[in-house]
Amino acid sequence: MELAGASALVTGGASGIGAATVELLRAAGARVAVLDVQQGTGSAELYVRCDISSEEEVVGAVGRVHDAFGGLDAAVLNAGVGGFGSLLDMSSAEWDRVLSVNLRGTFLCLREVGKALVAGGRGGAVVAVSSISGFLADRMMGHYSVSKAGVAELVRVAARELGPFGIRVNAVAPGTTDTPMFASTKRLPGYRERVAERSALGEVGTPDGVARAVRALLELDWVTGQVLAADGGVSLWSPIDPAEGLGK
Numbered sequence: 280m281e282l283a284g285a286s287a288l289v290t291g292g293a294s295g296i297g298a299a300t301v302e303l304l305r306a307a308g309a310r311v312a313v314l315d316v317q318q319g320t321g322s323a324e325l326y327v328r329c330d331i332s333s334e335e336e337v338v339g340a341v342g343r344v345h346d347a348f349g350g351l352d353a354a355v356l357n358a359g360v361g362g363f364g365s366l367l368d369m370s371s372a373e374w375d376r377v378l379s380v381n382l383r384g385t386f387l388c389l390r391e392v393g394k395a396l397v398a399g400g401r402g403g404a405v406v407a408v409s410s411i412s413g414f415l416a417d418r419m420m421g422h423y424s425v426s427k428a429g430v431a432e433l434v435r436v437a438a439r440e441l442g443p444f445g446i447r448v449n450a451v452a453p454g455t456t457d458t459p460m461f462a463s464t465k466r467l468p469g470y471r472e473r474v475a476e477r478s479a480l481g482e483v484g485t486p487d488g489v490a491r492a493v494r495a496l497l498e499l500d501w502v503t504g505q506v507l508a509a510d511g512g513v514s515l516w517s518p519i520d521p522a523e524g525l526g527k
Contacts, residue, residue, distance in 0.1 A: 280352065280353060280403070280404050280497055280498055280500060281498075282304060282307035282308060282309045282353070282494070282497065282498065283307060283308030283309070284308060284309070284310075285308075285309045285310070285352040285353055286309070286310045286312075286344075286348035286349070286350055286351050286352050286353070287304050287309045287310065287311050287312070287351070287352065287353040287354065287355065287497075288311075288312050288313075288314065288341065288344050288351060288353070288354045288355070288392065289301050289304070289311060289312070289313050289314070289323070289354070289355040289357060290313075290314045290315065290329070290331055290354075290355070290356050290357050290358035290384075290388055291314075291315055291331075291357040291358030291359060291408075292311070292313030292314070292315055292319060292321070292323060292355075292357065293313060293315040293317045293318065293319030293320075293321075293326070294315075294317070294319070294458070294459050295456075295458035295459055295486050296357055296408060296453065296456060296458060296486045296489045296490055296493075297313070297315070297355070297357040297358070298319060298321050298486065299485075299486035299487045299489070299490035300355050300357065300490040300493050300494070301313060301319070301321050301322065301323050302321060302322060302490075303487075303490050303491065303493075303494050304353075304355075304494065304497075305321075305322045305323070307494070309352075309353070310324055310348055311323045311324060311325075312324060312325040312326070312327065312344040312347065312348065313325070313326045313327070314327050314329040314331065314337075314340050314341075314344070314358070314388070315327075315328070315329065315358065316328060316329070316330050325344060325347055325348075327340045327343055327344060328340075331358050331380060331384030331385070331387060331388055332379040332380045332383060332384045332387075334387055337384070337387040337388055337391055338387075338391055341388070341391040341392060341395060342391075345395045350395070350399045350401075351392065351395045351396055351399060351403065352396075352399075352401070352403050352404070353403055353404045353405070353406075353497050354388070354389075354392040354396075354403075354404075354405045354406075355405075355406050355407075355408070355493055355497075356385050356388050356389060356392075356405065356406070356407040356408065357407075357408040357493075358380065358384060358385075358388075359380060359381045359384075359385075359408065359426075360376070360377055360380045360381065361377075361420075361423055362376070362377045362420070362422055362423050363419050363420065364419060364422075365418070365419055365421075366421045369421070369422065373422065374422045377422040377423055377426055378422060378425070378426050378429075380426075381423070381426035381427060381429075381430065382425075382426040382429040382430060382433070385407055385430050385433065386433060389405065389407070389433065389437055389448075392405060393405070393437065393441055393446065396441070396444070396446050397441070397444050397446070400444075401445070402444065402445030402446055402447075403445070403446045403447075404446070404447045404448075404449075404496070404497045405437070405441075405446065405447070405448045405449070406448075406449050406450065406451060406493050406496045406497055407430050407433070407434050407448070407449075407450045407451075408430075408450065408451055408452075408453065408489075408493070409427045409428075409430040409431045409434070409450040409451065409452045409506055410423070410424075410427040410452050410453060410454075411452045411453070411454045411508055411510050411513070411514040412424045412427050413426075413427030413428035413429075413430065413431050413452060413506075414428065414431070414452070414514075415514060427452070430450060431450055431452070431506045434448050434449060434450040434504065434506065435504045435506075438503040438504030439504065442503060442504075447499075447500070447502065447503035448503060448504065449496040449502060449503060449504065449505050449506070449507065450505070450506045450507070451489060451492045451493050451496060451506075451507050451509050452506050452507065452508045452509065452510065453484060453489045453509050453510060454474075454478070454484055454508070454509070454510025454511060454513040454514060455471075455474045455478075455483050455484060455510070455513060456483065456484040456485065456486060456488075456489055457483050457484065457485055457486070458486055471483060474513060477513055477516040478510070478511040478512055478513040478516075479511060479512025479513070479515050479516075480511040480512055481511075482511060483511075484509070484510060484511050488509065488511075489509045492507055492509035495507075
């Protein structure tokens, strides 16, 4: 996809990975609208307040962007929330809070964006933001992990269904990334340092680094239905690696 002149929508674009993605798309010459519950300060042409867990708000917001731009070419479904708690102690309300945004909300946005892209008749590209937690077993993050695993499968099914219309659907799976959501881990002593040590590249990720992976998937015309880990190699770490016993 040629981003110059394209019309794009980014959910959760007011901060973190979403905000970094907005700036990269704008730098590439795309028109960008943001759907978020908070007002951003970046360079997007249009900000629409939208709680993506609300079907009514998503339908209205995507329609507003479509009308303002005269169509859509691309979407980045990034909005999400985090959570922390053991499965045995977790309330159903907490489970529903995370799943309603991360999985249900992503589905609602994908559905409405997909309809707009199909109606436009010129193909397009969608990138959802999943997480490496969707294929790792992280304790105390069961609802988050399940929601992100669901996003990965949603992307694969959508890629098959929308492919005949020339619409590609992929996902980026970040690892630990220095975003407002990651800031909550400051209460865990040594967590940031431990993550950086276990990353193949030796550091915690940045929003810009993940955003560049998002942009690449938007531009790769022969790639669809894929989940790209943009995690600096932290998901390569293994607790049974024999080299660890040799001090390597």
